[in-house]
Amino acid sequence: MRQVLGGIDRILARVGKRVVSSDACRETITVEACSTVRAAPCPACHRWSHRIHGRYVRRLEERPVLEQRVVLAIEVRRFKCTNANCPRRTFAENIHALAGRYQRRTRSQARALHALGHALGGEAAARLADALGLRTSADTVLRELRRASGRKRKPRPRVVGIDDWAIARGHQYGTIIVDLERREPIEVFAGRDAIAVAAWMRAHPS
Numbered sequence: 001m002r003q004v005l006g007g008i009d010r011i012l013a014r015v016g017k018r019v020v021s022s023d024a025c026r027e028t029i030t031v032e033a034c035s036t037v038r039a040a041p042c043p044a045c046h047r048w049s050h051r052i053h054g055r056y057v058r059r060l061e062e063r064p065v066l067e068q069r070v071v072l073a074i075e076v077r078r079f080k081c082t083n084a085n086c087p088r089r090t091f092a093e094n095i096h097a098l099a100g101r102y103q104r105r106t107r108s109q110a111r112a113l114h115a116l117g118h119a120l121g122g123e124a125a126a127r128l129a130d131a132l133g134l135r136t137s138a139d140t141v142l143r144e145l146r147r148a149s150g151r152k153r154k155p156r157p158r159v160v161g162i163d164d165w166a167i168a169r170g171h172q173y174g175t176i177i178v179d180l181e182r183r184e185p186i187e188v189f190a191g192r193d194a195i196a197v198a199a200w201m202r203a204h205p206s
């Protein structure tokens with residue numbers, strides 16, 4: 001266990017965090033880490049600030065270890081921008097290397113879900129993720145795929161495959177369009193009606 005925590009400690013050190021405690025309770029290991037960040041640049045004006053305005057705890061789901069769920073409880077500091085001409089009054093320190101904005105999971109957990117979704121599609125990926133102890137739903141896998149497909153500009157698809165599957169026990173459906181030449185999902189949307197697919201085809205004449 002000490003070695004496992006040592007590994008987590010090294011990952012957290014990259015974003016200025018230090019593990020202060022870990023607690024195993026009912027199949028969940030909660031690792032608490034404090035922030036060691038004393039100054040941070042304002043995302044709007046880029047001026048560095050040392051004025052700590054407050055702090056909050058962000059809980060992030062990490063990949064499971066030894067069949068135990070791992071939750072990181074990370075202290076994030078807020079700073080006051082000292083530039084009087086800046087529109088931002090306060091801002092939080094940046095932990096993007098650990099987790100994307102508004103994400104409730106670490107990048108490593110998100111990558112695992114994305115890889116599963118990529119290989120299997122929403123529903124099957126969610127089932128396998130569950131067996132692997134990566135708590136998720138088809139919905140979440142869908143969101144991960146959508147987030148990843150929105151990140152980079154792709155070449156125009158020429159040959160696509162279309163698949164649908166049930167979200168939320170058959171009450172709702174999702175459609176995924178895959179670039180068959182590159183084997184990458186390129187679009188994910190809710191619903192499975194032909195109108196949405198036809199609209200997508202019109203928007204992508206290639």
Ligand SMILES: [Zn+2]
Nearest residue numbers: 042045081086
């Ligand atoms: Zn600023």
